[in-house]
Amino acid sequence: MSGMRAGELTRLAAQKYWNAEDAQVVVEGWRQSGQSLKAFARSHAIQAHRIARWARQLQETAVRERPPFHPVRVVEALPQDVAGEGRIEVVLSGGLTIRLPRGFAAAELRQVLDVLEGRASC
8 A cells, every 4th residue: 555545544544524535535445455344444443334334335325326227229220221211310418319210109209208318217
């Protein structure tokens, strides 16, 4: 562990309260150390349950902030003669483009748009 990181951990160990940024430094220091939680906590005079609680909280926050996954079905490309003429393109505000062939199902398009705009889930 670098001297700067060790000094930072020593400073944080002495603090009564940590914010998320402080806790992230400690949790990353523990994970990078290769030590067990108890050994790392003991070597830095920090209570092991404090590190464990912050590790859990930071993980839960990361999961909540992760963007939702929307499954996608890949289909074969349309034949060249159908792909160009009569095609409708819908360009959403984020730059996402939806290309629709002639005879598309309007109800399915509404469902896709509801999911993309966050009004419905998959």
